[in-house]
Amino acid sequence: MSTVITSIDRRSPAERAGVRTGEKLISIGGHPVEDVLDYRFFGYDGDPELVLESPAGRRRTLRVPKEEGDDLGLNFDTYLMDEPRPCSNFCLFCFVDQMAPGCRETLYFKDDDARLSFLMGNYITLTNLSDREAQRIIDLRISPINVSVHATDPKLRCTLLGNKRADKSLELMRRFGQAGIVMNGQIVLCPGFNDGAQLQRTMEDMAAWGFASCSIVPVGLTKYRQGLAKLRPVDREEAAAVIDQVEAFAGKCLEQYGSRMFFCSDEFYIRAGRDLPEEEYYEGYVQLENGVGMLRSLITEFESGLRLEDEAVKATPFTIATGVSARPFLQNLVDQAAAKLGVRGQVVAIVNDFFGHTIDVAGLITGGDLIAQLKGRDLGERLLIPVNMLRHGGDVFLDDVRVPDVEAALGVPVTVVEQDGFDLLGAVLGRK
Numbered sequence: 001m002s003t004v005i006t007s008i009d010r011r012s013p014a015e016r017a018g019v020r021t022g023e024k025l026i027s028i029g030g031h032p033v034e035d036v037l038d039y040r041f042f043g044y045d046g047d048p049e050l051v052l053e054s055p056a057g058r059r060r061t062l063r064v065p066k067e068e069g070d071d072l073g074l075n076f077d078t079y080l081m082d083e084p085r086p087c088s089n090f091c092l093f094c095f096v097d098q099m100a101p102g103c104r105e106t107l108y109f110k111d112d113d114a115r116l117s118f119l120m121g122n123y124i125t126l127t128n129l130s131d132r133e134a135q136r137i138i139d140l141r142i143s144p145i146n147v148s149v150h151a152t153d154p155k156l157r158c159t160l161l162g163n164k165r166a167d168k169s170l171e172l173m174r175r176f177g178q179a180g181i182v183m184n185g186q187i188v189l190c191p192g193f194n195d196g197a198q199l200q201r202t203m204e205d206m207a208a209w210g211f212a213s214c215s216i217v218p219v220g221l222t223k224y225r226q227g228l229a230k231l232r233p234v235d236r237e238e239a240a241a242v243i244d245q246v247e248a249f250a251g252k253c254l255e256q257y258g259s260r261m262f263f264c265s266d267e268f269y270i271r272a273g274r275d276l277p278e279e280e281y282y283e284g285y286v287q288l289e290n291g292v293g294m295l296r297s298l299i300t301e302f303e304s305g306l307r308l309e310d311e312a313v314k315a316t317p318f319t320i321a322t323g324v325s326a327r328p329f330l331q332n333l334v335d336q337a338a339a340k341l342g343v344r345g346q347v348v349a350i351v352n353d354f355f356g357h358t359i360d361v362a363g364l365i366t367g368g369d370l371i372a373q374l375k376g377r378d379l380g381e382r383l384l385i386p387v388n389m390l391r392h393g394g395d396v397f398l399d400d401v402r403v404p405d406v407e408a409a410l411g412v413p414v415t416v417v418e419q420d421g422f423d424l425l426g427a428v429l430g431r432k
Helices: 013-017 036-042 114-120 131-140 154-161 166-178 196-208 236-257 266-272 294-307 327-341 367-374 403-410 421-428
Strands: 005-008 024-028 049-053 059-063 074-076 145-148 183-189 213-218 262-264 318-323 345-350 382-386 414-417
Touching (some): 036 131, 196 213, 213 266, 236 262, 294 327, 327 345, 345 367
Antiparallel strands (some): 005 074
């Protein structure tokens, strides 16, 4: 770990108080600082007292005048002030183990770091959480924490996670619930393993332990599974059965706790050939990042924006590229915009040759597949792609192809669209 201050934000409380680059942050308000959670939590208070150590080993105490909640303005060598904690499991369904060769190096790193759960929303298994870290979560009442549960039967959880000690973290879930820590859960459903009676037990246990919400998502399987456990994808009948089972239990939770708590991802409804639930079903989209209600949210926002438009729009023709599963929904939205405003566009589903045809979501489409399947087609004058095809905050696809590479190969400008129906409508109408 490193608490050495590498830079200080301009005009920040720390700069005004005289903190110096190169000093080590020892404590805040008498509390030792070991990583970013300590820094964020103890640095939240107004006018904190810092103990700093110079490179020569001399210590000094400095009070930093600031309002409660304002950031001190200190930066360190790494975001965590430590190295990310790698995963200690060998999950049967781990997507990283199914990655294609030749992708960027960061895609092969498996993290299971509680700090990233709080700060970035990552889901963790709790299997490598130390006693000190677990107690710190309880003592500081740090919430929410996002937990990859998958099963609460001890033996089955050990099997699914490929870790003979994976059952130990079940007790942590109980402790966190008793301490009032807000927990959100995730279940990756693997047919023949954690469905049926096992899924029922897991949901019942999680409800009793005080989980606030949980998504159930189907296992994702690529063509790169040589030497891995034999798993199969969720089929149409199984998807329908899971929806019925989850919705039945969620209805009981709604009566007892005032929340459904358990939600199937959009993929289940698509695979089952069922209509998506209406917006109120999703309770404010509490599990949106796990694909629960993502399409419904997009549709609702797009249609809301479209209702406000009342004149024909002179927009250049376009193509939207997306995954196989989302294409019918996006085509319906484009058709609505065409009927009302006269826009001209098409939606093309990109088949995932890179990972395998069982992968049908837009977020795993590569630049190579995009180019190969769109080259030579009439794309109009613009190509629209969803932001989740790209690395967060960048313009790089999973295979290291960049947006300018796609533009050069296809001869059209690329517009990156946020996961937002209003942004999609603006792009369709040529306003983005």
